[in-house]
Amino acid sequence: MSGTVNRQILLVEKPSGKLGPEHFKMVEGAVPEPKDGEALLRVRYISLDAANRAWMHGATYRSAVEANSVMAGGGIAEVVSSKAPGLAAGDIVFGDTGWQDYAAVPAKHLNKMPKLEPLTHLLSVFGIAGLTAYFGLLEIGKPKEGETVVVSAAAGSVGSIVGQIAKIKGCRVVGIAGGADKCNWLMSELGFDAAVDYKDGATFKALRAAAPKGIDVYFDNVGGDILEACIPQMTNFGRIACCGAVSQYDGAPSPHGPRGVPGLIVVKRLIMQGFIVMDFAKQYDRALTDLQGWVKSGKLKVQEDVIDGLANTPKALIGLLAGENRGKRMVKL
Incomplete structure (x- = not known):
């Protein structure tokens, strides 16, 4: 060299x-x-x-x-x-x-x-993004057919795959993303049932309209205000998979967590769990088999x-x- x-x-x-x-x-x-x-x-x-x-x-x-x-x-x-x-x-x-x-x-x-x-x-899809989406949703979120799954940063690398896997598993899927273009793309191209534009500023209200029966599984990529809007709308025994907190990373003026949460976690008996993809290293082969099959069949768009x-x-x-x-x-x- x-x-x-x-x-x-x-x-x-x-x-x-x-x-x-x-x-x-x-x-x-x-x-x-x-x-x-x-x-x-x-x-x-x-x-x-x-x-x-x-x-x-x-x-x-x-x-x-x-x-x-x-x-x-x-x-x-x-x-x-x-x-x-x-x-x-x-x-x-x-x-x-x-x-x-x-x-x-x-x-x-x-x-x-x-x-x-x-x-x-x-x-x-066959790397960290796809594996993070797969294990975070299926092992931490544990969605069941017919449940409502909400994912933030839904147009991003992980969120766009989470929503599609939730659809494959028979769930109603709501994506939270920034801007009308991204929201339209989630629904028209990726098959999400609804999308909420957090830049509109009325996230709580828009979520209530998009998920009228409440949120069974929330896949959190952002933390902060959006997590705060989701927690009160969780169903009893709902699951929150904490993947990231991008709202807190890049010089946020006063990063804060969701307020008023501990009481809601108790009353609603919520499970809120963080994870990193390396936790599931021994199961990567199984995940890749599923992901490759879904891509090949056209169920999962990359x-x-x-x-x-x-x-x-x-x-x-x-x-x-x-x-x-x-x-x-x-x-x-």
């Missing part, structure tokens, strides 16, 4: 308010040499996720991203060379590659992926938002946090 440059995007400063382009810079370095037990990867696609922003605040389920380091992020990559058993040149893997052209990563931190086209599906070029990664994440994307956003290198 001599003579090849490794472009990297660094997080130069942790933002105290909203994330901006000034918090990043691109540098050029040498392509790393893999050590024993590592593989040298050429990154093909970088996954963009709201969690990228949360990592800048401090340690979560992974260590914090520190200033003046390569911005962390998952990616689909091709093995260039390997000093680890079980990985060979040409293999396709998923791992925390960071925002760069090349990465040397310990093989134990990589997941070998099937070679399928398009590769983008390995980041969306929506992807692919941005070209490593240099556009910061702008693409900032846009994701502002809700620009439909479906899974990623950057092609």
